Amino acid sequence: MTASKTVRSFCRVCTSVCGILVETAGDQVIRVRGDRDHPLSGGYTCAKGRGLPGMHHHPRRLERPLVRSGAELTPTTWAECLDDLGTRVRAIIDEHGPQAVGIFFGSGVGMDAAGYRMAQRLHAAIGTPAKFSPLTIDGTAKVLISDLVGGSPALAPRPDYDAATFVLFVGSNPVVSHGHTVAMPSPVGTLKAIAARGELWVLDPRRTETARLATGHLAPRPGTDHAVLAYLVREVLRDGARHDILEHRAVDADVLAAAVEPFTLEHTAAVTDVAEEDLARLLAAVRRAGRVAVETGTGVTMAASANVTQWLAWVLMIVTGSLNQPGGAWFHPGFGNRLESFELPISPADGSFGPGPRSRPETHSFLNEWPCAVLADEIEAGNIRAVLNLGGHLVTAFPDTETLVPALKKLDVLATIEIIENETTALSTHVLPTKDQLERADVTLWDALLPRVAAQYAPAVVDPVGDRRSTWWVLAELARRLGHELADTTGKDATDEAMLAAIARRGRRPFEDLVAEGWVEAGRELPAPWVERHVDRLGGWRLAPRLLIDQLAALTEPAPLVFVPRRQKRHLNSQFDFLGATAEVLVHPDDAAAAGLVDGQPLIVRGARGELTGVTRVDPEIRRGAVSVPHGHQTANVNRLTDKDDLDLVTGMAHYSGLPVTVHPA
Ligand SMILES: Nc1nc2c(c(=O)[nH]1)N[C@H]1C(S)=C(S)[C@@H](COP(=O)(O)OP(=O)(O)OC[C@H]3O[C@@H](n4cnc5c(=O)[nH]c(N)nc54)[C@H](O)[C@@H]3O)O[C@H]1N2
Ligand SMILES: Nc1nc2c(c(=O)[nH]1)N[C@H]1C(S)=C(S)[C@@H](COP(=O)(O)OP(=O)(O)OC[C@H]3O[C@@H](n4cnc5c(=O)[nH]c(N)nc54)[C@H](O)[C@@H]3O)O[C@H]1N2
Ligand code: SF4
Numbered sequence: 001m002t003a004s005k006t007v008r009s010f011c012r013v014c015t016s017v018c019g020i021l022v023e024t025a026g027d028q029v030i031r032v033r034g035d036r037d038h039p040l041s042g043g044y045t046c047a048k049g050r051g052l053p054g055m056h057h058h059p060r061r062l063e064r065p066l067v068r069s070g071a072e073l074t075p076t077t078w079a080e081c082l083d084d085l086g087t088r089v090r091a092i093i094d095e096h097g098p099q100a101v102g103i104f105f106g107s108g109v110g111m112d113a114a115g116y117r118m119a120q121r122l123h124a125a126i127g128t129p130a131k132f133s134p135l136t137i138d139g140t141a142k143v144l145i146s147d148l149v150g151g152s153p154a155l156a157p158r159p160d161y162d163a164a165t166f167v168l169f170v171g172s173n174p175v176v177s178h179g180h181t182v183a184m185p186s187p188v189g190t191l192k193a194i195a196a197r198g199e200l201w202v203l204d205p206r207r208t209e210t211a212r213l214a215t216g217h218l219a220p221r222p223g224t225d226h227a228v229l230a231y232l233v234r235e236v237l238r239d240g241a242r243h244d245i246l247e248h249r250a251v252d253a254d255v256l257a258a259a260v261e262p263f264t265l266e267h268t269a270a271v272t273d274v275a276e277e278d279l280a281r282l283l284a285a286v287r288r289a290g291r292v293a294v295e296t297g298t299g300v301t302m303a304a305s306a307n308v309t310q311w312l313a314w315v316l317m318i319v320t321g322s323l324n325q326p327g328g329a330w331f332h333p334g335f336g337n338r339l340e341s342f343e344l345p346i347s348p349a350d351g352s353f354g355p356g357p358r359s360r361p362e363t364h365s366f367l368n369e370w371p372c373a374v375l376a377d378e379i380e381a382g383n384i385r386a387v388l389n390l391g392g393h394l395v396t397a398f399p400d401t402e403t404l405v406p407a408l409k410k411l412d413v414l415a416t417i418e419i420i421e422n423e424t425t426a427l428s429t430h431v432l433p434t435k436d437q438l439e440r441a442d443v444t445l446w447d448a449l450l451p452r453v454a455a456q457y458a459p460a461v462v463d464p465v466g467d468r469r470s471t472w473w474v475l476a477e478l479a480r481r482l483g484h485e486l487a488d489t490t491g492k493d494a495t496d497e498a499m500l501a502a503i504a505r506r507g508r509r510p511f512e513d514l515v516a517e518g519w520v521e522a523g524r525e526l527p528a529p530w531v532e533r534h535v536d537r538l539g540g541w542r543l544a545p546r547l548l549i550d551q552l553a554a555l556t557e558p559a560p561l562v563f564v565p566r567r568q569k570r571h572l573n574s575q576f577d578f579l580g581a582t583a584e585v586l587v588h589p590d591d592a593a594a595a596g597l598v599d600g601q602p603l604i605v606r607g608a609r610g611e612l613t614g615v616t617r618v619d620p621e622i623r624r625g626a627v628s629v630p631h632g633h634q635t636a637n638v639n640r641l642t643d644k645d646d647l648d649l650v651t652g653m654a655h656y657s658g659l660p661v662t663v664h665p666a
């Protein structure tokens with residue numbers, strides 16, 4: 001019998017990066033449990049983190065590079081696979097230019113620090129504008145509002161969870177998701193502490209797991225959250241706003257006041273279908289609290305009202321004097337980035353946009369990325385001929401499956417970096433198997449999403465299976481075949497540790513400290529002087545960007561029955577199929593009765609573009625008119641309901657929430 005050993009690591013399934021203890025015996029990963037000594041997660045784990053052994057030993061795990069010949073994907077060597085890929089991509093660039101290569105930065109490399117950094121360097125070396133990432137399928141509105149209102153995409157307000165006495169969640173369910181852009185390991189404890197200290201409010205069409213812990217829950221019609229916030233802002237501006245801030249730390253308060261003027265109690269109740277007394281109760285809670293923290297999630301960013309809602313969330317925090325204040329919201333300075341050490345460039349008043357792709361001239365690039373919604377059209381137009389898919393499951397993640405899949409089939413090259421076979425690898429011309437998280441050392445890449453100013457390190461726990469290699473190595477080898485020397489891939493520095501040391505060099509503490517201590521933390525200043533210096537240079541928070549005033553005026557009423565997105569405990573996007581999450585579609589009893597649906601029955605959800613089949617869950621806790629469809633299922637793919645042409649005209653992000661549907665017995 002092989003002796004077992006336990007290695008301290010951190011989970012890289014989601015951005016909460018909980019501390020874990022991984023038990024192995026030889027090449028078997030036996031068990032993952034929480035690390036009680038971890039300063040952030042304190043022993044907490046969820047089913048997904050504990051499911052890492054199942055991910056490592058997945059029956060469909062990829063162990064050899066594959067190259068397509070005809071209808072088949074055939075195992076091959078790295079040299080052959082990379083030579084073939086390099087030759088084909090190089091020929092495409094020579095003939096059609098770098099813009100014929102699209103690159104998707106998927107979630108699978110999003111938590112691989114060395115791989116992600118090499119992907120950025122490969123992208124820069126190729127020089128293609130066709131960069132795609134989950135930004136435009138998940139949360140463009142958040143970064144857009146940082147850019148427009150805060151004057152920098154790097155500024156993201158987050159609740160001061162340690163001291164806040166009033167937190168409002170809009171379209172986020174951290175008990176399941178562990179936070180949208182701000183990680184929340186051990187969410188139940190954090191939320192209970194807020195509710196015990198003060199008030200916790202939730203706006204969600206569903207009485208979610210988070211709403212159950214809240215002091216107050218309102219269920220506006222999907223896509224009308226902006227109205228609730230506009231009402232709060234209107235009332236606070238009339239009575240209780242911080243006039244010192246409106247006069248000296250913000251601009252355009254008069255334009256803002258005019259824009260929210262229509263949102264009286266009566267009008268807001270009509271738009272949202274929330275009772276007047278409930279709206280008034282929320283307003284009273286805001287007034288009592290003084291300082292407020294508002295946190296939004298994908299229920300906001302995926303809706304047609306995304307930008308406007310996110311804007312008004314910022315505005316409510318600004319007019320109550322809550323930004324950069326204890327008990328309000330703070331701005332993460334970064335551990336690796338150190339935002340306080342330089343002057344943040346001030347964004348243009350109309351946003352950091354650039355030209356969009358040729359096939360979709362009505363869209364733009366934002367922060368040098370193209371919206372994911374344009375990929376299918378760019379392929380069909382013959383503009384994109386090769387896609388480097390770095391750890392993404394395109395078939396479930398991108399909008400409009402009905403047009404995406406035929407387009408992907410027309411590519412000359414679809415190279416996918418993966419660890420487990422799926423529908424996207426099945427469409428690929430090259431499949432490149434890389435190390436999974438237990439096979440590689442890592443450092444925290446997205447330290448600015450942590451609730452603390454900190455970073456951590458994890459060693460590799462097991463040897464890579466089969467021919468799996470590091471993502472950074474694969475990309476550097478590909479780059480060499482395209483004529484770019486990005487890293488030493490054979491000498492003594494060709495190690496994961498050397499790559500990580502180079503990344504960590506820019507941070508607040510030496511890499512050696514990270515390795516020795518695992519977790520290193522720096523202090524947090526609140527108010528932070530660097531934020532105030534930024535506001536000085538900005539000339540005050542921009543309360544009323546023209547783009548947003550226009551979008552607010554142009555919003556239309558939601559359809560009577562729409563679908564809304566939802567995350568599941570035993571699923572991370574398309575991953576962890578083996579944990580058994582089912583595609584349960586939540587329907588209000590009245591909507592179910594009207595459609596002749598009973599609990600447990602297979603149902604069809606039909607949209608303008610296509611339909612999916614799921615299982616009916618009749619649920620009195622979801623509001624009438626909302627149908628909740630989980631994301632990431634291959635058989636009940638919710639992107640059969642989304643539409644590449646139904647998108648936000650400012651950001652180009654497709655609408656993933658609030659589209660009209662009908663429901664039917666299957
Ligand atoms: N309609 C609709 N569409 C959505 C959403 C929605 O709610 N509704 N959600 C959106 C959101 S929020 C996001 S973030 C995107 C997610 O879209 P994707 O980024 O495509 O995310 P995943 O489905 O998680 O796919 C990640 C892939 O990486 C692989 N992987 C896991 N670990 C590793 C690793 O260590 N290395 C490598 N190389 N690969 C690995 C997994 O096997 C998986 O196939 O989808 C978006 N699409
Ligand atoms: N277990 C698990 N955790 C995850 C993921 C996962 O797939 N599974 N995915 C990860 C990723 S990639 C992301 S981006 C984050 C997302 O993190 P969250 O944004 O917190 O995602 P959800 O848990 O789906 O919460 C979204 C909520 O919005 C509500 N909603 C839908 N439409 C509307 C609307 O119009 N208005 C309002 N007010 N609410 C609405 C839904 O009912 C749902 O409760 O989660 C991350 N964490
Ligand atoms: S919340 Fe779950 S998936 Fe996220 S880091 Fe912690 S254990 Fe991993």
Ligand SMILES: [Mo]
Pocket residue numbers: 134138
């Ligand atoms: Mo996401």
